[in-house]
Amino acid sequence: MDVELRHIRAFVAVAHHRSFTRAAEELRITQPALSRTVAQLEKILGVELIDRSARRIGTTRAGREFLGYAEQATSALEQGIAAARKDITIRLGFSWLLPDPWAQRAVTRFERGTGASVALVRCDDPLQALGERTVDVAVVRGEVRNAPPAARAVHLYDETRVAVCSENNALADRDRLDWSEVPSWPLVVNTRSGTTGPWSFPAGRGPEHIVETGNFDEWLESVAADRGIGIVPEVAQRRISHRAVRFLPLTGAPPSAVHLVHVPLAQQDLVNRFLDAARTATER
Structure with a gap:
C-alpha cells in the first residue's frame, strides 16, 4: 500500500479540526492540496474516511476506527524523532541580554516541539561567530552590518x-x-x-x-x-x-530592530523550526 506520512497527517488534522480550512492552516498548505491528499488516502484504502454530507464535516465509522491507529502512528513517529534529536543542539549566539520574555518563550516552544535543545552562546560579535560556524543562529539588534556571505536575516520586532x-x-x-x-x-x-x-x-x-x-x-x-x-x-x-x-x-x-540571522546549514530544517518558534514567541 502506498500510504504516506503526509496522507496520515492530513487526515488526522481534518478529523481533529473538523474543518479543511483550519487543518490546512495548521499544516501550512492550501485547502485544495489538503482535500486532494485526503481523497488520495481514501482511494488507497478504498473507504470514505470523512463525512462531507453534513454542514460541519466529521468522520465516518471507518474514519473513526482508522483515526485511532493514525494517531498512534503519528505519536510514535514524533516520539522517535524526539529520541533521535535529543543530542542535537541549536547554538543561539547573542552579545548581551537576550530579549525577554521572547527568548524564554522561543526556547521552550522549540525544545518542546522538536526534542532538540538550544545552547545559549554569549559572544562579543554574534555575526562573526556565525561566519565562523560557532553558532547556528545569531540575535542581532539594530542594523545587520557585516553579515557573513549568504546570511539571511529575519526581523522579529522592534524594541524601545x-x-x-x-x-x-x-x-x-x-x-x-x-x-x-x-x-x-x-x-x-x-x-x-x-x-x-x-x-x-x-x-x-x-x-x-x-x-x-x-x-x-x-x-x-x-x-x-x-x-x-x-x-x-x-x-x-x-x-x-x-x-x-x-x-x-x-x-x-527611532525603534531598535531585533533580527535573527542565520546561514543555511545541513540541519536547516531544525533552524527553520527555531525561526518558527521565534516568530510565534513574539505574539502577545
Whole structure:
C-alpha cells in the first residue's frame, strides 16, 4: 500500500479540526492540496474516511476506527524523532541580554516541539561567530552590518530605546531626553554589537564626540565613568543593576530592530523550526 506520512497527517488534522480550512492552516498548505491528499488516502484504502454530507464535516465509522491507529502512528513517529534529536543542539549566539520574555518563550516552544535543545552562546560579535560556524543562529539588534556571505536575516520586532548616563552626569536629574538632544552629548558606542552609533544619524548630524568600546561590559563601565551617555533598548533598564548609572526615557527615538540571522546549514530544517518558534514567541 502506498500510504504516506503526509496522507496520515492530513487526515488526522481534518478529523481533529473538523474543518479543511483550519487543518490546512495548521499544516501550512492550501485547502485544495489538503482535500486532494485526503481523497488520495481514501482511494488507497478504498473507504470514505470523512463525512462531507453534513454542514460541519466529521468522520465516518471507518474514519473513526482508522483515526485511532493514525494517531498512534503519528505519536510514535514524533516520539522517535524526539529520541533521535535529543543530542542535537541549536547554538543561539547573542552579545548581551537576550530579549525577554521572547527568548524564554522561543526556547521552550522549540525544545518542546522538536526534542532538540538550544545552547545559549554569549559572544562579543554574534555575526562573526556565525561566519565562523560557532553558532547556528545569531540575535542581532539594530542594523545587520557585516553579515557573513549568504546570511539571511529575519526581523522579529522592534524594541524601545532608553538613554543611560552616569549618576554624576548633568542628565541624571532630568526626567527624560529627546532624540534630537543626543548629538549634543558625547556618545559611548559599542562598535561590535551596539544598537546606536554614528550610523544611527544622518551624515554630519550625529554626535561630535564618540567614545568607542568593544563589548557591552566596556560600554556599561564607560557610561558609569561618565565618559559619555549611552542609548540602549529598554530591556537593559529592567535587567541591569549598576549603582553608578541612571536610565532616562528617550522621546522621539527611532525603534531598535531585533533580527535573527542565520546561514543555511545541513540541519536547516531544525533552524527553520527555531525561526518558527521565534516568530510565534513574539505574539502577545
